[in-house]
Amino acid sequence: MEERLTANGLSGLQGYHLRRASKHVQEDLARTLEPFDLRMITFSALSIIAENDGLRQFQLAELLTIERPNLVVIVDELEGNGLIRRDQVKTDRRAYALRITKVGKKRLEDALHAVEAHEKRLFGDLSDEERQALKSALKSIAQNSREEGDHG
Amino acid sequence: MEERLTANGLSGLQGYHLRRASKHVQEDLARTLEPFDLRMITFSALSIIAENDGLRQFQLAELLTIERPNLVVIVDELEGNGLIRRDQVKTDRRAYALRITKVGKKRLEDALHAVEAHEKRLFGDLSDEERQALKSALKSIAQNSREEGDHG
DNA sequence: TATTGTTATACTCTATAACTATA
DNA sequence: TATAGTTATAGAGTATAACAATA
Numbered sequence: 432m433e434e435r436l437t438a439n440g441l442s443g444l445q446g447y448h449l450r451r452a453s454k455h456v457q458e459d460l461a462r463t464l465e466p467f468d469l470r471m472i473t474f475s476a477l478s479i480i481a482e483n484d485g486l487r488q489f490q491l492a493e494l495l496t497i498e499r500p501n502l503v504v505i506v507d508e509l510e511g512n513g514l515i516r517r518d519q520v521k522t523d524r525r526a527y528a529l530r531i532t533k534v535g536k537k538r539l540e541d542a543l544h545a546v547e548a549h550e551k552r553l554f555g556d557l558s559d560e561e562r563q564a565l566k567s568a569l570k571s572i573a574q575n576s577r578e579e580g581d582h583g
Numbered sequence: 584m585e586e587r588l589t590a591n592g593l594s595g596l597q598g599y600h601l602r603r604a605s606k607h608v609q610e611d612l613a614r615t616l617e618p619f620d621l622r623m624i625t626f627s628a629l630s631i632i633a634e635n636d637g638l639r640q641f642q643l644a645e646l647l648t649i650e651r652p653n654l655v656v657i658v659d660e661l662e663g664n665g666l667i668r669r670d671q672v673k674t675d676r677r678a679y680a681l682r683i684t685k686v687g688k689k690r691l692e693d694a695l696h697a698v699e700a701h702e703k704r705l706f707g708d709l710s711d712e713e714r715q716a717l718k719s720a721l722k723s724i725a726q727n728s729r730e731e732g733d734h735g
Numbered sequence: 736t737a738t739t740g741t742t743a744t745a746c747t748c749t750a751t752a753a754c755t756a757t758a
Numbered sequence: 759t760a761t762a763g764t765t766a767t768a769g770a771g772t773a774t775a776a777c778a779a780t781a
Contacts, residue, residue, distance in 0.1 A: 445608065445702055445705075445706060445717070445718065445721070446608050446609065446612045446623055446627070446698075447627045447630070448718065448721035448722055448725055449601075449604065449605050449608050449609075449721055450605060450609065450623065450627075451648050451721075451725035452601065452605075452720075452721040452722075452724040452725040453601050453602060453604075453605035454648060454725075454772095455648075455724060455725055456597065456598050456601050456724065457598065457601075457602065460598045471598055471602070472748085475598070475599045475602075478599075479588075483588050486588060487762075487763095488762070488763065489761085489762060489763080490588055493588075494588060496603050496606060496607075497748090497749070497750095498749070498750060498751080499762075499763070499764085500749090500750080500751085500752095500763090500764070500765075500766090501748075501749060501750080502763090503763070503764060503765085506763095523757080523758070523761095523762080524756080524757060524758085524762095525755095525756065525757045525758070525761070525762040525763065526757095526761090526762055526763080527762085527763075546598075550597055553597075553724055554597060554720075554724065556723050557720050557723060560716060561716045561719065561720045561723075562720070564712065564713045564716030564717060564720070565597070565716060565717055565720040565721075566597065566600065567713065568604075568706075568709050568713050568714070568716070568717040569597070569600035569601055569603075569604040569717075570600055570604075571708050571709060572604040572607060572608065572705055572706070573600060573603035573604045573606075573607055606749095624771085639739075639740095640739075640740065641738085641739065641740080649771085649772070649773095650772070650773060650774080651739080651740070651741085652740090652741070652742075652743090652772090652773080652774085652775095653771075653772060653773080654740090655740070655741060655742085658740095675738095675739080675780080675781070676739095676779080676780060676781085677738070677739040677740065677779065677780045677781070678738090678739055678740080678780095679739085679740075
């Protein structure tokens with residue numbers, strides 16, 4: 432350790448830390464979910480579908496903050512693996528109601544155990560206060576994007 | 584607001600929030616830096632070079648958590664815009680010492696003002712405690728990746 | 736033999752435009 | 759005319775393999 436290199440001194444640079452942290456978490460989460468045939472985005476989608484039975488694809492896309500076209504392959508993947516169903520909506524024949532299957536519930540449950548371990552691994556060093564602050568801070572920041580979407 | 588859709592109930596799902604927050608911050612930061620002909624990654628690189636005069640490209644790549652091949656275009660871009668120099672290292676003719684130029688210093692200074700405003704915009708809702716916790720939490724999480732890199 | 740910087744390349748994630756079938 | 763889902767496509771960002779020059 433001859434030289435000491437830093438990336439802290441300058442100013443806020445939250446974006447830098449956020450990018451690094453997000454990257455690291457995503458890589459670890461990807462490894463964690465691989466045995467369950469899930470990716471971070473399909474896992475998030477499956478979780479949201481489990482919470483919101485019958486939601487439409489455009490609603491899921493909004494919650495995931497991705498565009499509708501990109502959601503299609505995600506839903507395809509989950510449906511292809513038998514984890515969710517696309518049910519026809521009788522009142523609107525354009526739309527699909529997304530529902531988790533029995534297999535999907537089991538898969539999600541199993542994956543959640545692994546994800547808990549992953550989170551303990553990554554966030555275990557943090558104090559309870561830090562973890563709570565992190566959680567609410569991230570939600571607050573992400574929430575802003577919704578509001579902005581409304582305005583401009 | 585007929586239905587209430589959620590993505591909170593299930594479990595930790597920090598990855599989900601982190602991904603959304605990171606995405607939002609990156610988008611806003613990109614817009615913020617555009618007038619300065621900087622991207623998030625070139626801005627981070629420029630900041631780090633300013634802090635660590637003469638560092639090598641592989642060291643910068645490590646700090647940015649990207650692979651060396653991808654750094655080349657970043658350094659090309661900064662050099663092409665006259666913001667940094669690639670100085671030959673006399674003791675090792677393979678390597679380049681990266682140094683910020685006068686123009687680069689000015690550009691960075693100007694950009695930093697805009698970035699401060701950006702951070703106030705995005706993190707202004709947080710309490711001082713939350714902001715501090717967020718910062719140290721993100722650093723702690725990102726730091727883990729370094730240690731892991733050493734082990735396996 | 737290992738390392739620094741580089742080139743070429745491929746893969747993932749995401750965004751935009753335009754289509755279809757319904758409403 | 760607008761909306762839900764879809765297709766095709768393009769652009770970032772990133773990773774891997776292999777090379778030249780040097781250590």
